Amino acid sequence: MISRIDLRGDALPEGPALRALLPRADFDVAAALEKVRPICEDVHHRGDAALIEYAEKFDGVRLDQVRVPASALKEALAGLDPVVREALEESIRRARTVHREQRRAPHTVQVVPGGKVTEKWVPVERVGLYAPGGRSVYPSSVIMNAVPAQEAGVASMALASPPQADFGGLPHPTILAACALLGIDEVYAVGGAQAVAMFAYGTETCAPANMVTGPGNIWVAAAKRYFTGRIGIDTEAGPTEIAVLADDTADPAHVASDLISQAEHDPLAAAVLVTDSVALADAVEKELAPQVAATKHVEDRIVPALSGRQSAIVLVDGLAEGLRVVDAYGAEHLEIQTADAAAVADRVKNAGAIFVGPWAPVSLGDYCAGSNHVLPTGGCACHSSGLSVQSFLRGIHIVDYTREALADVAHHVVTLAEAEDLPAHGAAIKARFGWKVPGQ
Numbered sequence: 001m002i003s004r005i006d007l008r009g010d011a012l013p014e015g016p017a018l019r020a021l022l023p024r025a026d027f028d029v030a031a032a033l034e035k036v037r038p039i040c041e042d043v044h045h046r047g048d049a050a051l052i053e054y055a056e057k058f059d060g061v062r063l064d065q066v067r068v069p070a071s072a073l074k075e076a077l078a079g080l081d082p083v084v085r086e087a088l089e090e091s092i093r094r095a096r097t098v099h100r101e102q103r104r105a106p107h108t109v110q111v112v113p114g115g116k117v118t119e120k121w122v123p124v125e126r127v128g129l130y131a132p133g134g135r136s137v138y139p140s141s142v143i144m145n146a147v148p149a150q151e152a153g154v155a156s157m158a159l160a161s162p163p164q165a166d167f168g169g170l171p172h173p174t175i176l177a178a179c180a181l182l183g184i185d186e187v188y189a190v191g192g193a194q195a196v197a198m199f200a201y202g203t204e205t206c207a208p209a210n211m212v213t214g215p216g217n218i219w220v221a222a223a224k225r226y227f228t229g230r231i232g233i234d235t236e237a238g239p240t241e242i243a244v245l246a247d248d249t250a251d252p253a254h255v256a257s258d259l260i261s262q263a264e265h266d267p268l269a270a271a272v273l274v275t276d277s278v279a280l281a282d283a284v285e286k287e288l289a290p291q292v293a294a295t296k297h298v299e300d301r302i303v304p305a306l307s308g309r310q311s312a313i314v315l316v317d318g319l320a321e322g323l324r325v326v327d328a329y330g331a332e333h334l335e336i337q338t339a340d341a342a343a344v345a346d347r348v349k350n351a352g353a354i355f356v357g358p359w360a361p362v363s364l365g366d367y368c369a370g371s372n373h374v375l376p377t378g379g380c381a382c383h384s385s386g387l388s389v390q391s392f393l394r395g396i397h398i399v400d401y402t403r404e405a406l407a408d409v410a411h412h413v414v415t416l417a418e419a420e421d422l423p424a425h426g427a428a429i430k431a432r433f434g435w436k437v438p439g440q
């Protein structure tokens with residue numbers, strides 16, 4: 001069900017050469033981008049009419065309108081199972097506890113007497129949040145998007161999630177109830193790349209947003225890549241990945257269940273075990289078959305995910321080599337199931353989130369750890385972070401110098417301007433001091 005990659009014996013290569021040996025999906029975001037480009041441009045030109053057509057094509061339901069009426073949000077909350085409500089509220093509470101601490105205050109540095117630089121933090125004005133709803137529905141992603149945006153102070157936010165044929169073309173009622181719990185009243189029944197395009201370009205009913213955040217399948221990730229540089233994009237949070245770095249102290253039943261837990265998201269989901277213990281690798285492989293047989297979503301997601309080329313058991317010589325492999329891979333989620341797991345976690349450089357030891361499985365982080373589950377995939381953890389309050393803030397420098405403080409440094413500015421052959425820059429200084437460089 002899962003292949004093996006044996007990297008024992010020889011010295012591991014560096015950087016891209018090592019990455020090329022590691023498991024990754026065949027179907028990449030760049031290829032999907034070519035397919036989503038026409039969808040995005042169609043939304044640009046035809047607005048709501050295009051959204052309604054794509055809902056029929058991809059979600060199998062004909063909509064009268066894409067905006068969810070306020071009454072539907074109210075009804076969804078009223079009809080929410082109280083046990084689910086309690087769990088959502090606990091998830092919101094913990095996420096808020098963590099994200100509130102990420103808020104940033106303005107900070108002033110007195111560089112020289114009379115010269116100071118302040119950095120102030122300003123929230124993005126309007127954001128579009130995406131909560132997936134294709135193969136599964138993700139009310140938890142409503143929380144993971146909305147809480148950091150709210151804690152950052154974003155003034156205007158709208159959420160999109162795919163229309164569900166079983167619910168009259170509305171997003172799933174638990175998604176709507178989560179929106180109601182969080183006070184989000186602008187909600188759209190729009191999924192996939194077309195939802196990202198709706199927020200990026202705006203339509204007759206949806207005002208354009210400055211930024212789009214949230215997880216989704218490969219089509220959503222590709223649309224986010226399409227709009228990168230034109231609007232704010234958090235990170236590519238595409239098909240889920242789990243890597244587990246484990247030694248012979250790990251419990252094979254736990255490792256297997258954690259690999260399966262994330263394989264259940266998508267046939268393109270990735271599950272990777274990195275270990276120096278052949279005995280553990282064998283035991284995990286033995287655990288997989290009965291555990292997979294006992295769960296849901298087997299044929300359409302878990303089996304293709306575990307048997308696809310994006311998943312593997314990677315054998316290494318020791319912990320140091322295992323760390324090199326997980327750093328090269330840059331997993332969305334990395335579990336450390338080794339002796340002295342906290343110390344090992346400390347040595348990891350690249351991961352979206354790290355889960356330490358036997359009692360912090362990825363499922364905890366998916367719902368109730370307080371951490372954010374919107375995390376970079378496809379190796380983006382090597383340069384990007386998961387969603388946080390910081391994602392929704394812009395830092396603006398405010399430069400404030402007196403005449404004397406400018407005069408003190410003017411000769412350096414003029415020298416550097418001349419060194420760059422940009423004399424007009426120097427002239428902007430000289431003009432303030434009677435066309436002379438002060439002190440010369």
Ligand SMILES: NC(=O)c1ccc[n+]([C@@H]2O[C@H](COP(=O)([O-])OP(=O)(O)OC[C@H]3O[C@@H](n4cnc5c(N)ncnc54)[C@H](O)[C@@H]3O)[C@@H](O)[C@H]2O)c1
Nearest residue numbers: 132133134135162191192215216217237239240265374375
């Ligand atoms: N990285 C993260 O932080 C994170 C978090 C949660 C979930 N996820 C991932 O989110 C994804 C959720 O996927 P999903 O499919 O359940 O829901 P989704 O909402 O992401 O995608 C559903 C939409 O995909 C579009 N679509 C389907 N087939 C298409 C096609 N052939 N061409 C163009 N568009 C098409 C449709 O518009 C549909 O509404 C999973 O891959 C999961 O692993 C990632």
Ligand SMILES: N[C@H](CO)Cc1c[nH]c[nH+]1
Nearest residue numbers: 138140141240241366373
């Ligand atoms: N594991 C997903 C992040 O890749 C988040 C999630 C939501 N629900 C269940 N899991």
Ligand SMILES: [Zn+2]
Nearest residue numbers: 240261262366
């Ligand atoms: Zn998950």
